[in-house]
Amino acid sequence: ITVKALPAVTVSAGNSGFxxxxxxxxxxxxxxxxxxxxxxxxxxxxxxxxxxxxSASTVYTVTGTASNGCTSASTISVTVxxxxxxxxxxxxxxxxxxxxxxLTAGGGSxxxxxxxTGLSGTTGSSVTASPANTxxYTVTGTxxxTGCTNSATATITVAGVKIKNGEDYTTNYINxxxxxxxFAAKYPGTxxxxxxxxxxxxxxxxxxxx
Numbered sequence: 001i002t003v004k005a006l007p008a009v010t011v012s013a014g015n016s017g018f019x020x021x022x023x024x025x026x027x028x029x030x031x032x033x034x035x036x037x038x039x040x041x042x043x044x045x046x047x048x049x050x051x052x053x054x055s056a057s058t059v060y061t062v063t064g065t066a067s068n069g070c071t072s073a074s075t076i077s078v079t080v081x082x083x084x085x086x087x088x089x090x091x092x093x094x095x096x097x098x099x100x101x102x103l104t105a106g107g108g109s110x111x112x113x114x115x116x117t118g119l120s121g122t123t124g125s126s127v128t129a130s131p132a133n134t135x136x137y138t139v140t141g142t143x144x145x146t147g148c149t150n151s152a153t154a155t156i157t158v159a160g161v162k163i164k165n166g167e168d169y170t171t172n173y174i175n176x177x178x179x180x181x182x183f184a185a186k187y188p189g190t191x192x193x194x195x196x197x198x199x200x201x202x203x204x205x206x207x208x209x210x
Contacts, residue, residue, distance in 0.1 A: 008072065026062070084108050088106075088154045137154050
C-alpha cells in the first residue's frame with residue numbers, strides 16, 4: 001500500500017478588504033493545478049492567480065491537486081466595504097451674478113470639491129460658491145473607517161447678468177442640452193447703439209437692436 005502525501009495548499013489575497021466596485025488578487029500555492037469556488041466575482045475558476053471582484057463579502061475555496069493526484073483545499077475570506085452615500089445641498093441652486101450660495105455635503109468624513117472655479121475652498125463639508133457663470137460642482141466624500149469614496153453633484157445657475165455701458169462680456173449660453181457655446185456682448189456708451197443677444201432654439205444666437 002502506497003500512501004501519497006497531500007499537497008499543502010495555501011492562499012493569500014492582495015487585499016482582504018476593499019471598497020465595492022474594486023477587487024483584489026488571490027494567489028494559491030503548494031499544488032500543481034487549482035480550482036476555485038464559488039465562481040461569483042472571479043475572473044477565472046482555475047489557475048494559481050486570479051482576480052476577485054465580488055459584490056458582497058465572500059469566502060473562497062481553492063482546491064489544489066498535486067502531481068500525485070491528491071487534493072487539498074484552503075479558504076480565504078474577502079470583505080467588501082460599502083461606499084458612502086454622499087449628498088450635497090445648495091442654499092440656492094440659482095443665484096444672481098455677483099452673489100453666492102453655500103454648498104453643504106454630507107455622508108462622508110472628508111470632502112474634496114471640484115472644479116475650484118468660484119469656490120471659497122476645495123475641502124471641507126461646507127464651501128461658498130460664487131461662480132460668474134453656471135457651474136456643476138462635484139463633491140467627493142471619503143469615509144475615515146474604510147477609506148471608501150463616492151460623489152455627488154450640484155449645479156449652480158447664474159442668472160440676471162448685467163452689462164454696463166462700454167463693457168465687454170462673454171459667457172456661456174445654455175439650452176435644454178446644457179452649455180452649448182459662448183456669446184459675447186458689448187454695450188457702447190450711447191444708449192441708442194446698445195444691442196441685445198437672442199438665444200435661438202437651435203443653440204445659435206443673433207444680435208438685435210434694442
